[in-house]
Amino acid sequence: MTLLATKNISIGFPSRHGMFVAVKDVSFSVEPGEILGIVGESGAGKSTVGNAIISLLQPPGKVISGEVWFNSKRIDNLSVEQKRRLRGKKIGMIFQDPQTSLDPLKTIKQQLVETIDLHLRLGRKGSEKRAIELLEQVGIPDPQLRMHHYPHQFSGGMRQRVVIALALCGEPELIIADEPTTALDVSVQKQILDLMRKLCIEKNVGMILVTHDMGVIAEVTDRVAVMYNSKLMEIGDTKQILGNPQHPYTQSLISAIPRPDKRIERFPLVTYIEDVIEPQDEFDLSSHWLGQSRDFSMQVEEDGTILQVKDLCMRFQISNSIFKSKRRYLDAVKMVNFSIKEGETFGIVGESGSGKSTIARMVTGLYQPYSGAVHFLGKEISAINHTPEVLAYRRQMQMVFQDPFSSLNARMRVMDIVAEPILFHKLAASKEEAQHIVLDLLKLVGMADDAYTKYPHQFSGGQRQRISIARALATRPRFLICDEPTSALDVSVQAQILNLLKDLQQELNLTMMFISHDLPVIRQMCDRVAVMQHGQILELAETEQLFSEPQHNYSKHLLSLMPKLDMITERPITVTAQAVQG
Amino acid sequence: MFSFLVKRLLQSIVVLIAVALIAFSLFKFVGDPINNMVGQDTTLDEREALRERLGLNDPFPIQFYHFITDAAVGDFGISYRHKIPVSDLIAERAPATLELSIISALLSVFIGIPMGVYTAIHRKGFISRSFMTLSLVGISLPTFLIGILFIFLFGVILRWLPTFGRGEVVAIGWWTTGLLTWSGIKSLILPSITLALFQMTLIMRLVRTEMLEVLCTDYVKFARARGLKENAVNFGHALKNTLIPVITIIGLQLGLVMAFAIITETVFQWPGMGMLFIQSIEEVDVPVMAAYLMMISLIFVGINLLVDILYAYVDPRLTIDGGSKHG
Numbered sequence: 024m025t026l027l028a029t030k031n032i033s034i035g036f037p038s039r040h041g042m043f044v045a046v047k048d049v050s051f052s053v054e055p056g057e058i059l060g061i062v063g064e065s066g067a068g069k070s071t072v073g074n075a076i077i078s079l080l081q082p083p084g085k086v087i088s089g090e091v092w093f094n095s096k097r098i099d100n101l102s103v104e105q106k107r108r109l110r111g112k113k114i115g116m117i118f119q120d121p122q123t124s125l126d127p128l129k130t131i132k133q134q135l136v137e138t139i140d141l142h143l144r145l146g147r148k149g150s151e152k153r154a155i156e157l158l159e160q161v162g163i164p165d166p167q168l169r170m171h172h173y174p175h176q177f178s179g180g181m182r183q184r185v186v187i188a189l190a191l192c193g194e195p196e197l198i199i200a201d202e203p204t205t206a207l208d209v210s211v212q213k214q215i216l217d218l219m220r221k222l223c224i225e226k227n228v229g230m231i232l233v234t235h236d237m238g239v240i241a242e243v244t245d246r247v248a249v250m251y252n253s254k255l256m257e258i259g260d261t262k263q264i265l266g267n268p269q270h271p272y273t274q275s276l277i278s279a280i281p282r283p284d285k286r287i288e289r290f291p292l293v294t295y296i297e298d299v300i301e302p303q304d305e306f307d308l309s310s311h312w313l314g315q316s317r318d319f320s321m322q323v324e325e326d327g328t329i330l331q332v333k334d335l336c337m338r339f340q341i342s343n344s345i346f347k348s349k350r351r352y353l354d355a356v357k358m359v360n361f362s363i364k365e366g367e368t369f370g371i372v373g374e375s376g377s378g379k380s381t382i383a384r385m386v387t388g389l390y391q392p393y394s395g396a397v398h399f400l401g402k403e404i405s406a407i408n409h410t411p412e413v414l415a416y417r418r419q420m421q422m423v424f425q426d427p428f429s430s431l432n433a434r435m436r437v438m439d440i441v442a443e444p445i446l447f448h449k450l451a452a453s454k455e456e457a458q459h460i461v462l463d464l465l466k467l468v469g470m471a472d473d474a475y476t477k478y479p480h481q482f483s484g485g486q487r488q489r490i491s492i493a494r495a496l497a498t499r500p501r502f503l504i505c506d507e508p509t510s511a512l513d514v515s516v517q518a519q520i521l522n523l524l525k526d527l528q529q530e531l532n533l534t535m536m537f538i539s540h541d542l543p544v545i546r547q548m549c550d551r552v553a554v555m556q557h558g559q560i561l562e563l564a565e566t567e568q569l570f571s572e573p574q575h576n577y578s579k580h581l582l583s584l585m586p587k588l589d590m591i592t593e594r595p596i597t598v599t600a601q602a603v604q605g
Numbered sequence: 606m607f608s609f610l611v612k613r614l615l616q617s618i619v620v621l622i623a624v625a626l627i628a629f630s631l632f633k634f635v636g637d638p639i640n641n642m643v644g645q646d647t648t649l650d651e652r653e654a655l656r657e658r659l660g661l662n663d664p665f666p667i668q669f670y671h672f673i674t675d676a677a678v679g680d681f682g683i684s685y686r687h688k689i690p691v692s693d694l695i696a697e698r699a700p701a702t703l704e705l706s707i708i709s710a711l712l713s714v715f716i717g718i719p720m721g722v723y724t725a726i727h728r729k730g731f732i733s734r735s736f737m738t739l740s741l742v743g744i745s746l747p748t749f750l751i752g753i754l755f756i757f758l759f760g761v762i763l764r765w766l767p768t769f770g771r772g773e774v775v776a777i778g779w780w781t782t783g784l785l786t787w788s789g790i791k792s793l794i795l796p797s798i799t800l801a802l803f804q805m806t807l808i809m810r811l812v813r814t815e816m817l818e819v820l821c822t823d824y825v826k827f828a829r830a831r832g833l834k835e836n837a838v839n840f841g842h843a844l845k846n847t848l849i850p851v852i853t854i855i856g857l858q859l860g861l862v863m864a865f866a867i868i869t870e871t872v873f874q875w876p877g878m879g880m881l882f883i884q885s886i887e888e889v890d891v892p893v894m895a896a897y898l899m900m901i902s903l904i905f906v907g908i909n910l911l912v913d914i915l916y917a918y919v920d921p922r923l924t925i926d927g928g929s930k931h932g
Contacts, residue, residue, distance in 0.1 A: 079829055111832030118830075123823040126842045127922060128849075137841070138831045173921040189831060 024095070026229040027076065027197055028052040032089030032099070034068070034075050045071045045084070047253045053197065053229040058220070060244035060261065061233045064276075064513040065484075067250040069233045073199040075099075076231070077114050078106040094196070112142050115190035119202035121182035125174035131158075131185055132170040135192060142193030157188040161218060180211035187218065197229045204239060208374040209540065209584045216243050235513060237280050238586025241265055249273045279518040281543035283585045286567065289525065290518035290547065321400040321419065323365045329502055329534050330386065331362040335395035337381050337558075355381045357558040358395070365501070368528065368535040370549030370566065372542060372581070378558040379538045380425075383506050386536070387422050388413065399502070418448050421495035425507035427487035431479040437490055438475040441465065444497045464493040468523060485516030492523065496531075503528075504536045509544065521548060542585050546570055554578045613913055617906040622673070624902040628895035629672045633665070635891055681896035686888045691896045695878060700781045701771055702870070702877030706863040708793060709801035713862075714855060717805040721812025722847075725820065726839055736809070743806030752799040752872035759795060767792045769874035796873040800866060804858050811854055816847045849920055856912035860905040 034046040046068040053059045061069045074080050076091055078099075091099040098109060110116075118124045126134060135154035139145060145153055158166035161184040174182055183203065190198055200219065204212040220243050223230050232244055240247050240261060248258040249270065257270040268274045279290060323329045337356040356378040363369045371379045384390040386397055388408045397405040399416055407413045421444075424430035431440055441461045442454075451457035458475075465474050468489040479487055488508060495503060505524065509517040521544065528535060537548050545552055545566070552569050554562045554577065562575040573579045639652050639661070647655075656662055660671065675681070681691040724733035743751075760768035772788035774781040783789025819825060820843055828838045867879035874880075878897065885893035917923045 077830060079826065107832055107834070109832070110830055116827070116830035118823050118827055120823060124827045126824045126828070126846070128845050128920065129842070137837070138833065141831075141833060141837075175922045186827070189827070193832060 024055070025052045025092075026055045026057075026094065027231075028092045029072070029076070030090045030092065032072070032075065032091060033087050034071050034080065034084060035087040036084045042087070044087070045253055046075070048089070049250070049255045050089075051248050051255065051258055053231060055196065055229050056223055056227045057246065058223055058230045058232055058244045060240040060247040061231060061250060062235065062237065062240050062247055063250035064235060064515060068253040069235075069250045070201050072250075073116070073201050073231060073233050077110055077116050077199055079110075079116070111138065111190075111195065112193040113195055113197065115193065115195035115198045117183075117186055117190050117198065117200040117203045120206045121179055121186050122206065124186050125182060125189075127174055130171055130173055131177075134189060135170065138189055138192040153192075154188075157191055158185070160191070160222075161185070161188045162214075163188070179207055180214060183207060183211075183215050184218070187215075187222070191222070191226075194226075195228065197231070198223075199231045199233070201233045202235070203232070205234070205236065209542075209581065210374060212239070213242075213584050219243065236586075237265070237277065237514070242586050249276070251276075276514065279514050281517075281521075281541070281547050283543040283546060283570075286546055290522050321402075321415070324401050327364040327366075328362045329365045329400060330536070331398040332382070332386070333360055333396045333398070335359045335382065335385060335397065336393045337378070337385060337390060338393045355558050356385070359558075359560055361553055361560065361563060363502075363534060363536060365534050366528075366532050367551065368537055368549045370545045370552040371536070371538045371555060372540065372545050372552055373555035374540060377555040379555050380506055381558075383422065383504050383536065383538055387420060387504060388417065414448070418498045419500050420502045420504070421498060421500040422504040422506065423488070423491050423495050423508045426511055427484050427491055428511070430491055431487055431494075433479055435478070436475065437465070437470075437477055437479065440479070440490065441475075441494050441497050444494060448498050450498065460497070461493075464496055465490075467496070467527075468493045469519075483516075484512050485520060488512060488516075488520055489523070492520075492527075496527070500533070502534045502536070504538070506538045507540070508537075510539065510541065517544070524548070542570075542581065554581065609917070610914070613910055617910060620906055621899075621902060624898060625673055625676060626669070628898040629669055631891050631895050631898075632672075635889065676896075676899055681899070682892040684885075684890055684893050686885070686890045686893075691892045694881065694893065695896060695900065696779055698876065698878045698881045701783075701875060702863065702866055702879060704783060705793065705796055705800065705869070705875060705877060706859075706866050709797040709804070710859045710862050712797060712801040713804035713808055713858075716801075717808030718812050718848075718851075720805075721809040722816060722839070722844060724809065725813045725816035728817070737813075740806040740809055743802045744810070748799060748803060748868050749872050751802055752796070752869060755795045755799055756872070766795050768795065771876060796869050796875055799872070800862060800869045804862060807858065808851070808855060811851055812847060815850055816843060819843045819846045822846075845919070849916070852915055852919070853912055856908050856915075860901075860908045863904055864901045 029050055029052075031048045031050050032046065033044060033048055035042040035044045037043075049068075049072060051059065061072060063069045071080070071084070074084075075086055080086075086099050089099075090097055093109070093113065098106070101109070125131075132151070132154060135157065136147065136150040139150040139153050139157075140147070143150070143153065154170060155166045158170060163169055163181060163184055169177075174185070177185060187203075198219075203219070204215050207215060216239065219230065219232075222228060232239070234240060244261045246259060247261045247264045249256045249264065249268075249272070251272045256272050257264060257268065264273060265277060268277055281290065324331075335356055336354065336358060338352045338354050341351050341353050359378075359382060361369070371382065373379050381390065385392045385405070386399075388404065391408055392405050395405070396403050400419060402416060404413055404416050407416075435443075438458065438461055441464055442457045445451050445457045445460055446454070451460060461475060462472075466472075470486065470489055470493070474482075474486075474490075479490065482490065488511075492508075503524075508524070509520050512520065524535070525548070527533060535548075537545070539545050539548075549566050552564060552566050553560045554569070554575065556577050562569065562573065562578045564574070569578060570582065573582055639656055639659075643652060643655065660668060663671075679692050681695075683689065684691050684694055687694060720736055724736050727733050756768045759766045767788070770792060771783045772790075772792035773786040774783045774789055775785045783793055820839075825838060825843055828842050833841070866875075866877060867883060869875065870877045870879035871883060878900075881893060882897045884890070885897070
């Protein structure tokens with residue numbers, strides 16, 4: 024018997040400029056014990072569908088047509104109170120970010136008991152007993168003790184387990200999981216996905232898994248629905264959709280996913296996107312400002328080494344005390360050594376908290392190393408940090424940050440953002456010249472002609488990251504540090520940005536330090552890779568060698584956690600070419 | 606927790622000493638205390654003798670030391686004007702001000718917070734919109750004008766309520782209270798509402814804004830997704846989270862209510878410390894001014910300390926050793 028079915032639902036958000044339709048004519052069904060994936064890029068309307076089923080649409084959003092059936096009963100026309108009774112009891116929901124899904128001021132126990140007692144009416148004692156059982160089921164060790172803790176005392180993965188336990192309180196028949204693992208590390212993601220899979224089978228619960236991550240889809244779903252631009256493109260068995268997609272959008276989306284299994288020269292673009300960026304003009308370095316006036320007066324070392332890091336350590340104080348013995352420290356980076364040759368792309372991979380971003384911050388001088396040295400272009404720049412002398416070296420080294428939303432000053436126009444480093448380093452004779460350079464740079468990274476007069480909020484995430492890259496290029500650097508440059512972006516945009524970085528590197532002979540937690544991306548981008556855990560480099564190897572024969576156990580472990588995309592690889596790659604034509 | 610309290614106490618003492626320095630420099634630099642004490646026919650020799658006897662020729666640090674040690678036990682010397690110890694003067698006036706300000710603080714908290722919560726939950730309702738519009742009046746009209754309007758309306762036109770003084774008071778030990786007589790309570794109504802109005806509207810708007818923000822958070826959404834009832838979501842989860850940032854502001858505002866009851870006290874001829882302060886400024890009664898300064902800063906520091914403790918109590922994330930992550 025079908026658990027849930029939507030029949031041609033459309034969801035709209037009325038606004039002053041008429042109705043904005045976020046979801047158009049979407050129909051699908053979920054069986055008990057089945058996991059249905061809904062995949063799509065940001066803005067595709069996939070989360071809106073989930074919210075509509077559980078009737079938690081952000082006002083003024085509403086279902087404007089179509090029907091939702093649950094257990095052979097129509098539920099979209101119920102009263103507010105009847106809908107509330109369904110929530111938690113019949114339909115549960117799990118949100119993306121476990122850091123913010125739990126009330127920070129109440130213990131886990133308070134939140135669990137409140138919910139259990141509401142749905143199952145077990146009384147205080149009974150609810151407590153049930154809460155312990157649930158915590159055990161979702162794999163929280165020592166639940167009797169842990170349930171008295173507050174959410175901030177749990178790690179991200181543990182918190183998501185608590186969230187799942189809370190969603191299970193009312194013993195729902197359907198669970199809607201909205202990007203449940205996006206905020207988690209790979210190893211934790213794997214555990215959470217396994218847990219959800221297990222629960223579905225054991226309790227015969229149906230699940231709708233909303234995600235943008237094809238890896239997650241391939242890992243756990245039985246069937247998948249692909250959404251694009253508010254519409255359902257394609258729905259079918261996961262194997263069939265990933266292995267043999269019918270719709271051109273699905274085809275090109277799948278081809279844009281960075282492949283973990285082998286290295287390819289360029290990422291195929293998602294060509295189905297309607298506002299695709301026009302092919303760029305041929306870029307001639309010899310006649311271009313970027314090429315003309317680069318400063319090569321500072322020489323790399325004889326063996327071609329541009330950056331060398333020696334015994335680098337960073338320690339943060341986590342609790343202060345007037346007694347030295349009582350102070351506690353966190354060693355974020357411990358005795359790290361590596362060197363990067365000019366023109367090379369050096370990758371650093373590791374889970375969150377492994378110290379990869381801290382290294383980037385020490386190399387750029389944002390943090391002063393606790394001990395050890397950073398040599399750049401033959402000079403120990405960590406020793407001359409905060410002196411005027413260091414500026415010339417800083418100019419040669421720029422950074423692209425992870426979050427394109429907070430790394431651009433919201434009160435400055437794009438023109439001023441990109442011109443700022445040029446003017447600061449006095450690389451242009453006049454303001455007019457600087458403006459010319461900015462226009463050039465924006466064109467180089469593929470921005471529209473009128474972009475320079477706008478403010479950052481008028482752009483999408485991918486466009487903002489392009490602006491970030493333009494700003495980083497503005498000082499004509501020889502060394503670029505990219506700290507998770509695409510992890511906040513959709514697959515299709517990620518492909519564009521990574522291609523752009525590759526092109527720029529070839530044309531400008533840039534050296535790159537590329538930090539990511541995403542192994543497939545690392546494989547496509549980097550020549551050599553350092554694997555980090557707990558502040559130490561465990562393995563440093565040529566990329567291909569690391570992926571084919573990892574030496575260290577942790578590297579093997581990380582590689583084993585990569586989502587298996589075997590189903591995709593069965594498909595010949597030529598489909599991409601067809602998609603471009605069609 | 607203990608080391609945190611010790612740290613805050615040490616900081617508070619530093620603040621109080623700084624204020625004491627300012628208060629003390631009033632003596633040194635605002636007029637000559639001897640001139641204020643003696644008549645015109647006192648000879649220069651007698652003045653010099655008095656100066657020597659009162660220790661006014663001692664070096665500044667020693668005088669300051671005496672001032673602080675005396676102030677620490679509540680001895681601020683003798684009022685120039687009233688010729689009685691300042692501490693007695695303040696003890697006589699303090700009940701009036703404390704009664705007034707505590708009543709208006711209670712009014713503003715217990716009316717302001719529920720109104721803020723109501724306007725946040727029923728954002729589009731007619732009543733909340735009227736509250737919001739009215740609150741603009743409370744925020745933008747100056748206190749003295751509101752006081753005068755109240756006097757005009759309730760005292761002059763309607764003749765319902767007395768417009769000045771405390772009415773009949775009952776003495777309980779050294780404390781005098783107006784809360785035990787009908788006329789005392791009637792006299793409290795207008796001044797306390799006048800004093801509370803600004804804080805009330807401020808707290809209401811603050812709670813509303815915070816609450817709206819909290820209602821958009823994931824944990825409130827998740828609480829709804831678990832099927833919790835509206836009241837459980839709004840009052841069980843959202844309200845407590847709303848109050849955390851609001852506590853700081855309320856604490857600061859309560860200090861302000863006590864310190865700046867001056868205007869209200871003047872308008873309603875309320876025989877409290879504010880009136881005393883205004884009069885002492887007019888008469889250059891330096892000991893009273895210094896004592897008032899010290900007392901207000903003590904109240905501020907005390908309230909802030911209390912807010913910090915409350916904060917750590919309400920928010921589990923702030924307890925000093927509870928923040929360790931594991932799992």
